[in-house]
Amino acid sequence: xxxxxxxxxxxxxxxxxxxxxxxxxxxxxxxxxxxxxxxxxxxxxxxxxxxxxxxxxxxxxxxxxxxxxxxxxxxxxxxxxxxxxxxxxxxxxxxxxxxxxxxxxxxxxxxxxxxxxxxxxxxxxxxxxxxxxxxxxxxxxxxxxxxxxxxxxxxxxxxxxxxxxxxxxxxxxxxxxxxxxxxxxxxxxxxxxxxxxxxxxxxxxxxxxxxxxxxxxxxxxxxxxxxxxxxxxxxxxxxxxxxxxxxxxxxxxxxxxxxxxxxxxxxxxxxxxxxxxxxxxx
Ligand code: SF4
Numbered sequence: 641x642x643x644x645x646x647x648x649x650x651x652x653x654x655x656x657x658x659x660x661x662x663x664x665x666x667x668x669x670x671x672x673x674x675x676x677x678x679x680x681x682x683x684x685x686x687x688x689x690x691x692x693x694x695x696x697x698x699x700x701x702x703x704x705x706x707x708x709x710x711x712x713x714x715x716x717x718x719x720x721x722x723x724x725x726x727x728x729x730x731x732x733x734x735x736x737x738x739x740x741x742x743x744x745x746x747x748x749x750x751x752x753x754x755x756x757x758x759x760x761x762x763x764x765x766x767x768x769x770x771x772x773x774x775x776x777x778x779x780x781x782x783x784x785x786x787x788x789x790x791x792x793x794x795x796x797x798x799x800x801x802x803x804x805x806x807x808x809x810x811x812x813x814x815x816x817x818x819x820x821x822x823x824x825x826x827x828x829x830x831x832x833x834x835x836x837x838x839x840x841x842x843x844x845x846x847x848x849x850x851x852x853x854x855x856x857x858x859x860x861x862x863x864x865x866x867x868x869x870x871x872x873x874x875x876x877x878x879x880x881x882x883x884x885x886x887x888x889x890x891x892x893x894x895x896x897x898x899x900x901x902x903x904x905x906x907x908x909x910x911x912x913x914x915x916x917x918x919x920x921x922x
Pocket of ligand 1: 824826844892893894
């Protein structure tokens with residue numbers, strides 16, 4: 641616990657020092673009084689950069705993350721933090737206590753994913769830092785790597801298989817059934833309601849199928865002709881896009897309708913997805 645508090649103290653002080661220097665450069669050298677854009681931010685960052693200290697800052701985040709992950713499961717830690725709140729405030733360390741307390745709560749909610757979260761954030765920040773140092777023209781842009789996309793598709797396939805196994809075990813309502821023949825559950829597994837009571841098959845599929853001020857959700861769910869049409873289209877879409885081979889999970893008929901006017905239409909992001917899913921040549 642003391643080790644984590646020491647790291648938090650150093651991280652806090654270092655972050656304040658680096659942020660103060662950057663803010664001063666932005667205001668004095670770049671005249672950023674009312675707003676900020678990426679170009680000014682990166683230029684100011686380069687002008688006052690202390691890359692060694694920025695790397696130290698990320699080392700501290702990494703170590704503190706590991707410490708918190710190790711400490712969170714311990715049963716006494718939350719009581720100890722609660723008891724320390726008053727004395728910390730009296731000793732002028734209230735901000736540090738709040739920082740640690742917030743960190744503990746966040747890590748407790750993340751559970752086993754906390755390690756991945758810290759590794760991902762630190763890895764991305766280091767990559768950005770190196771792109772700033774190397775003079776990259778758009779250093780803050782983060783693009784997924786090919787390996788990252790491959791992993792995402794693998795996870796999507798695993799989840800789709802788990803969902804299918806789960807559906808096979810569950811009894812189904814004829815209207816709610818997400819049959820194997822449908823591309824997705826828009827209008828079959830879910831609907832979306834906007835602040836005016838309009839009902840849509842999905843947050844992405846903006847085709848109005850009813851309004852809660854005119855009919856009950858049960859009537860819309862069971863009798864809406866528009867919703868029945870969407871369920872039929874979900875079947876057509878599955879058949880239509882099967883001709884594109886690896887395109888499947890990730891294709892969105894709602895987005896397709898918005899961008900091409902046709903639920904199975906190939907919109908630009910779907911074309912890019914298809915390209916990424918083609919096996920590498922050779
Ligand atoms: S694929 Fe698109 S339309 Fe279908 S459920 Fe997902 S977001 Fe909604």
